[in-house]
Amino acid sequence: MTTLLVHLLTTSALAQAPGDFGIPLKVLAPADLLNAWGDGTTVGSPAVASHTVAGNGNPPILMLYETRITAASTACPAGTWGIGLAYRFGGGDFTDTGPVVTPDQDFYTCVAAHPSIVALDNDTWLIYFKAEQDPDTCNPKAQWGCDRYPGIGRFILQYNGRNGNVLNYSVTSVDTTPVLTQVAQNMGYPSVMFADGEFHMAYGQFPDIYLTSSALSGAYNTPAYPSLTSGISATGWEEDELYTPSLLCRTNADFALYAGGRIYDSTGTIVDQGIGRFDSTDLSNWTEDANGPLLRSSNGDPALRHATMVSSGGHTGFGLFYTETNTSGINEMWLTTTLLWDRKDIDVQRCP
Amino acid sequence: MSALLLLLACGGTDAGEVAPAPTPEPVTSPTPSPAPTTGPTTPEPDDMAFALSDGPVAPDELRVVIAGVDVLCDGEGGAWLGVETVGAPTHITVTPWRDGVAGDPLQLELGGDEGDAFRLHSLDTLVEACETTTWQWQVEARDTSACRWSGPDALALAPTDDCGA
Numbered sequence: 001m002t003t004l005l006v007h008l009l010t011t012s013a014l015a016q017a018p019g020d021f022g023i024p025l026k027v028l029a030p031a032d033l034l035n036a037w038g039d040g041t042t043v044g045s046p047a048v049a050s051h052t053v054a055g056n057g058n059p060p061i062l063m064l065y066e067t068r069i070t071a072a073s074t075a076c077p078a079g080t081w082g083i084g085l086a087y088r089f090g091g092g093d094f095t096d097t098g099p100v101v102t103p104d105q106d107f108y109t110c111v112a113a114h115p116s117i118v119a120l121d122n123d124t125w126l127i128y129f130k131a132e133q134d135p136d137t138c139n140p141k142a143q144w145g146c147d148r149y150p151g152i153g154r155f156i157l158q159y160n161g162r163n164g165n166v167l168n169y170s171v172t173s174v175d176t177t178p179v180l181t182q183v184a185q186n187m188g189y190p191s192v193m194f195a196d197g198e199f200h201m202a203y204g205q206f207p208d209i210y211l212t213s214s215a216l217s218g219a220y221n222t223p224a225y226p227s228l229t230s231g232i233s234a235t236g237w238e239e240d241e242l243y244t245p246s247l248l249c250r251t252n253a254d255f256a257l258y259a260g261g262r263i264y265d266s267t268g269t270i271v272d273q274g275i276g277r278f279d280s281t282d283l284s285n286w287t288e289d290a291n292g293p294l295l296r297s298s299n300g301d302p303a304l305r306h307a308t309m310v311s312s313g314g315h316t317g318f319g320l321f322y323t324e325t326n327t328s329g330i331n332e333m334w335l336t337t338t339l340l341w342d343r344k345d346i347d348v349q350r351c352p
Numbered sequence: 353m354s355a356l357l358l359l360l361a362c363g364g365t366d367a368g369e370v371a372p373a374p375t376p377e378p379v380t381s382p383t384p385s386p387a388p389t390t391g392p393t394t395p396e397p398d399d400m401a402f403a404l405s406d407g408p409v410a411p412d413e414l415r416v417v418i419a420g421v422d423v424l425c426d427g428e429g430g431a432w433l434g435v436e437t438v439g440a441p442t443h444i445t446v447t448p449w450r451d452g453v454a455g456d457p458l459q460l461e462l463g464g465d466e467g468d469a470f471r472l473h474s475l476d477t478l479v480e481a482c483e484t485t486t487w488q489w490q491v492e493a494r495d496t497s498a499c500r501w502s503g504p505d506a507l508a509l510a511p512t513d514d515c516g517a
Contacts, residue, residue: 319369
């Protein structure tokens, strides 16, 4: 009761029309990772889904995240990065299960990061991630070549059933071939939904957002032009960059794309960033929400990195997972939610 | 206010989550506010556990799932039929439906390598009225199966066998 009342007071009394987001909650930090995997500097890029299990009224929330494993090197200038899986049944912190992908095969010898999750059915999820390889040790005969950014990897997470109160899950190996292999630039933060018989993937490629669709999960074409171009909003909140998209389907012909926007000064320093929403019925023509950005650092909101918007209750409630750097320079995962956010009723981004 | 009273009276519906202690930065909230928490308002099991496989599993340990389906009509009576699966399928058929009537099932050749989690299976065939045909995809594995509808009448036909579109 107290929780609800506090939330009502902190959001409705002080709410700004577009957002109504409440006080954020830290949900995962590098120190929380199982067996201290990673180098302790960062957790980020959340990809979130809920799993409804028959007979369990307390569905676990699944979260894929990235963490750095080793620092920058000549071979891997961004360091080496892997992907872990964490979960929680109630509110509060996530519990980590450790790494599910670490740098390994031909095309992700340096980085497996920026995970994105999309449901294939009630108990199976496809996870995509951004890959980076060391061009000096790549396989020159591979079809994806020796670009540092060879495309996007994918693997499966599946629920295997329940033994008493234990919910069992499995992951597969990463598919041996990347998808979207013609993206040879530093793209990132793919966000994927399934709607109207196709997968739809949005991703950031500085300074814009691109979108590509495919009936098969491994057959995306590389779009020649961005779907959303930065610097078109009248309010200018995304003047210099659009990034970190979250693609959501309300129906098979009603879509929302939440994206980060940034403004840089002449030295390249970020002076403002926020999160805004665009709507579309055809995934081609997008209209910015008339209320402007939901959150904005110039309004006192955190500098939202790696933001992932998740909806619940048929797009009535919203949870925004994001990364924030603490005063020690450590990246931690946070969650801020709207009043109607319901962690037991997270929407599945699958609109047949 | 009435909505507020209703929510309070009902104990809420697992409303938005708030931090248990003051946090370093506000989100769209210019003044700090106390944030005590009393936890969830509905009874929940506190002994649920989560177990993840110890390393990656082989495809034949997965329940078979259809990842995607695609039909490419060439406009001259020919078509490419493709289905992407997860798991280890042993038999795949696709049945054309026109005007609510099923045609003869077609068998797709199994593709990909058995060790691959993602496998693409396809068939080049002749199809009457390809663009207006609805397709019922059925994938069998050792002890699991999956199905899917695609095409113009998919949403109407999907409820007939609970396969989904």
